[in-house]
Amino acid sequence: LNMFPGNISFTLRCFSKSYPGPHAKDFSRRRRPLQGNRISLPSRVLNDLQVRFRHSMPSPILFHVRNTKFSKQSHCGVLDFVAPPTVCYLSDSFMEDMMLQAGDKLSFR
Incomplete structure (x- = not known):
């Protein structure tokens, strides 16, 4: 997806x-x-989406995410766009489900 x-x-x-x-x-x-699987992303992601989609922004905004370290994959929705630049915030349960430690990288698509 x-x-x-x-x-x-x-x-x-x-x-x-x-x-x-x-x-x-x-x-x-x-x-x-x-x-759950709702996350907080940096505002630059919203800016990039707005440039790409202009007046036809999809809703809800969903991403395919992947922890490449363990080949773990899932999907998530966006709660807000207030995280610092280079960082995303996840719930404790989603971090655990994705087998992530603080500071680990997560790939979005």
């Missing part, structure tokens, strides 16, 4: 509430909790 023609792809470092790494302050300010 690739919601975006032209294969938009990128890689980000992952963190969660339990494993915030250098982003602990960001998690303490979050208003909406991360649950």
Whole structure:
């Protein structure tokens, strides 16, 4: 399932509430909790999508994600676009399901 023609792809470092790494302050300010497979992405991803789709942005926005270290794959939806540049925030359960440690890379498509 690739919601975006032209294969938009990128890689980000992952963190969660339990494993915030250098982003602990960001998690303490979050208003909406991360649950399930909904994630927080950097605003540059939204900007890239807006440029690509202009007035026809798909909704909901879904991504195919892959932990290449363990060949683990899944899909996720976007909760918001407030994560720092190069980082995505996941729920603790999604981090565990994807076999990710704080700071590991996750590929998006």
